[in-house]
Structure formats: structure tokens, C-alpha cells
Amino acid sequence: MSDIFIYGTLMHQPLLRVVLGESFDAVAQCPARLPGWRVEAVPGEVYPMVRAERGAEAEGLLLRGLDDAALARADFYEGLDNYGYLRKPVEVLTGEGPAEATVYVPLAEDGQRGGPWSLERWAAQWGEVSVLAAEEVMWWMGRATTAEVGRRYGVICTRAQARLNARESAPATLRRKAGPGDLEVAEMRRPYANFFAVEEYELVHSRFDGTRSGQIERAAFISADAATVLPYDPQRDRVMLVEQLRVGPVARGDAQPWVLEPIAGRVDPGESPEDCALREAREEAGLEVDRLVPLGGYYPSPGAKSEYLHGFIGIADLPDGAAGLGGVPGEGEDIRAHIVSFDAAMALLESGEINVGTTVISLLQLAARRAGLRAAT
Known part of the structure; x- marks a missing residue:
């Protein structure tokens, strides 16, 4: 002892x-x-x-x-x-x-006093x-x-923040309201864990007909919560889109792997989605957002990914000189910002050049709120 x-x-x-x-x-x-x-x-x-x-x-x-x-x-x-x-x-x-x-x-002690x-x-x-x-x-x-675990501790904490955020779940009025015993995790494995992780589950759950399922195997790609913000200038009726190379299209074999997105970033431990959105606007585009308009949260691909996105429209001043280059070089970011009119952005959506879910959702949400945002200025 x-x-x-x-x-x-x-x-x-x-x-x-x-x-x-x-x-x-x-x-x-x-x-x-x-x-x-x-x-x-x-x-x-x-x-x-x-x-x-x-x-x-x-x-x-x-x-x-x-x-x-x-x-x-x-x-x-x-x-x-x-x-x-x-x-x-x-x-x-x-x-x-x-x-x-x-x-x-x-x-070891580095000499700095706390x-x-x-x-x-x-x-x-x-x-x-x-x-x-x-x-x-x-x-x-x-x-x-x-x-090995120590080197991963930062992303472990980020995933923990996502699990903490998940405790505030959305309403369950039409869908099943889960209760005790409705879901049993018989086994969980982590065959891969680094910046992202993969978790494999053996699950048993309640079925809609009242019976219990047999044991089923599912796998999920584990990542952090993230926040997206689409900057919008209601006076000039224009938005900011950011462009960067994304590995998802590269892995799919897309001939055009540079994509147009809202500003986005993962929610760090101890950080709110709102704080994340404001921080990422500064880091990715050097932009100060005056006000955030929440668009709600959602799973972009719940059949395979744990990622949960908190969407915002960011009310901001977007003059002609607001576009430029940005990103955090130490994180391998190479970002170009574009200022385009609302109509031009919707034309890019219609043509298929905008082909990222967060951009599609943000623009459609903006379209629904646009008249009210412009009237409030």
C-alpha cells in the first residue's frame, strides 16, 4: 500500500x-x-x-x-x-x-513563476x-x-469539450426521446487516434416495433465541435467567402480541391461556439464581426461522423478592401478571402461551384433572414 x-x-x-x-x-x-x-x-x-x-x-x-x-x-x-x-x-x-x-x-522547471x-x-x-x-x-x-497520450492530450480535451456540449441536446418532439436502456454500448474500440480518431462500437438498441436489436457494429470518425460564420454586410448586401485547399476533395479525387466556405474552426476546450466564431474571423480573414446571428447546430454527416457544427451569420463591415490573404501559417493554413454580392454568391450556389455543405446551409439561411437583416440597418 x-x-x-x-x-x-x-x-x-x-x-x-x-x-x-x-x-x-x-x-x-x-x-x-x-x-x-x-x-x-x-x-x-x-x-x-x-x-x-x-x-x-x-x-x-x-x-x-x-x-x-x-x-x-x-x-x-x-x-x-x-x-x-x-x-x-x-x-x-x-x-x-x-x-x-x-x-x-x-x-523540470522552466524558471517561470506562476x-x-x-x-x-x-x-x-x-x-x-x-x-x-x-x-x-x-x-x-x-x-x-x-x-503518446500526452502528445494527444490537446485533441483529447477538444473531443471532451464536444461531449460536454452534446449534453445540451436539441428537442425530441417528433423523433424518439431516448430513455434509460434504449441504447447499450456493449464494446467500444479506438483503432486510430491522433488529431482525429476512429471509434468502433458494438451496439444494441430499442427498435421502433418495441423489440431489441441484435448486436450491430458501427464505426464513427471522431472530431471536435466546430463553428462556422458567414460574414455579411447588410448595407452593401455582400458576403465574404474563404477559399482554401481541403483534403476531403483531394481524397475523393476531385479535380478542383480548392473550395469556397464560410469562416470555420474547431471549438477549443473552455471556449464557446460564439467565441470560436469571433476568433476564427480574426485569424482567417483579419475581420472583426459586429454581431453574430445564430443559425442553429447540426450534424453534417451523422451516419459516419461525430462532428457537430454551430452556424452563424456574422454582421460585419465589408468594404472593397476587406478581402485578402489569411490563415495561421503555423497550422498550415493558406486562405484567400473573396467579397461577393449576395446575388453573385447565390449564382455560385446555383452553378455548383459552391459545393460545401456549410456554405450551402449558411447561404440558404441568409436568404431566409436577408430582408430582416437589411431592414434593421
Whole structure:
């Protein structure tokens, strides 16, 4: 049995339960202090670290009686594979007196000092998405090294944000309203995971005739939620379309793989779809949007993809000089913006030159709202 002093995000009980797994209820917890160490924020990150500092004292919890399975799970999560943290022997203070334990400390310190860190503030913004991310991290235990999982952690968090967003589901008035037991996931496999992932499912579900299906196999291409914004200038009655090379048409063998789209980007962890739309407008086109008009959310290809899109029209000033080149070069983006009249955009839609679903939906939604948007200016 082992004892560990924890601080920071692991003190969040739902997260600790995921990390320790079935051993969680068997582990005793008591408040403890670690003399000579200070908990501080990591610059540029949402989690904290402990740093040795004379006269300081780190507040945390002492976990007592971790069995080998629980210890291995905690080590995996914290990255004891030459990637993240190592366990250092320390003496902590409890209400019952001093106690020997180990504590996770960074493998290296870069010298940057962080400010105070609050578990309460972290939990309010990051707690739920971190728990969902931890579920995927711990699924990889025994299937990948912590170094491999660490390199994927950013996209793991992005997928976790999408699962969190999915809790706010659309109404179910005509369609079946799913209830407990209507869907059973008998098995889930991840044969591929990187920037995107592929998940294979063995499913059993309720049928419309009241019976249960047999076990069926389905696969899904897993990606993040994304936001799209079609910039529109109601005074000039013109829109902005962005052009770039897309790998989907390349993979299909399309002779014209450059496509016309609204501005779009994935919703990052801790980010709202609205914030994503505004950020992407700045990054892709150097454009400041005055107001967002929501178009609703939708699955572009629910038979094969988890991707969910949050659509917007962005009310913006689009003078003749607003078009140009943009994108983030470090992300391999090469984007050209076009300013075209509404009628010209609809002609491109009619001719088939606009052949991307998000552009089609955005323009048709704009057509339905156009008179009202123009009257409001």
C-alpha cells in the first residue's frame, strides 16, 4: 500500500474517481500540508504545480492505502514515463501529526513563476471537461504510453469539450426521446487516434416495433465541435467567402480541391461556439464581426461522423478592401478571402461551384433572414 499527497486538479473528486477507478472508494483521504512547497499556476496552462520554496506550505489531501492498481493508474495519469511528473518522497503534516508520502512534482522547471491557483475557479470552468478528458486518457492505459497520450492530450480535451456540449441536446418532439436502456454500448474500440480518431462500437438498441436489436457494429470518425460564420454586410448586401485547399476533395479525387466556405474552426476546450466564431474571423480573414446571428447546430454527416457544427451569420463591415490573404501559417493554413454580392454568391450556389455543405446551409439561411437583416440597418 502507498500514500500520496495530492494538490491541484486531482483534489477535484469526480476527476480523482476517474483516475483511481474501482479503487477510489477504498482510498482514505485526509487534509494535509506540505511544508517547504508552494502550489502555483503554470504559466499558459490551467493546471498548477508545486515548487520548493522556503517558508511556504502547500495545502492538499493525503491519499492513504493506494493498492498497486490505484497507484499504477495515478502514475499513468500524471505521466511517470519520462513525460510529465515524478513522485518524490516527502513528509506531510496531518491532523494526526507528520506522515511519510510521495508527491508528484514536474520533471523540470522552466524558471517561470506562476501566480496563485484556485481549485474552485478551475473546477467552475474546467472541471467537467477535464473529467471527460480523463476518461479517454485512462482508457488508453495498457494500450499506449503516457508519452503518446500526452502528445494527444490537446485533441483529447477538444473531443471532451464536444461531449460536454452534446449534453445540451436539441428537442425530441417528433423523433424518439431516448430513455434509460434504449441504447447499450456493449464494446467500444479506438483503432486510430491522433488529431482525429476512429471509434468502433458494438451496439444494441430499442427498435421502433418495441423489440431489441441484435448486436450491430458501427464505426464513427471522431472530431471536435466546430463553428462556422458567414460574414455579411447588410448595407452593401455582400458576403465574404474563404477559399482554401481541403483534403476531403483531394481524397475523393476531385479535380478542383480548392473550395469556397464560410469562416470555420474547431471549438477549443473552455471556449464557446460564439467565441470560436469571433476568433476564427480574426485569424482567417483579419475581420472583426459586429454581431453574430445564430443559425442553429447540426450534424453534417451523422451516419459516419461525430462532428457537430454551430452556424452563424456574422454582421460585419465589408468594404472593397476587406478581402485578402489569411490563415495561421503555423497550422498550415493558406486562405484567400473573396467579397461577393449576395446575388453573385447565390449564382455560385446555383452553378455548383459552391459545393460545401456549410456554405450551402449558411447561404440558404441568409436568404431566409436577408430582408430582416437589411431592414434593421
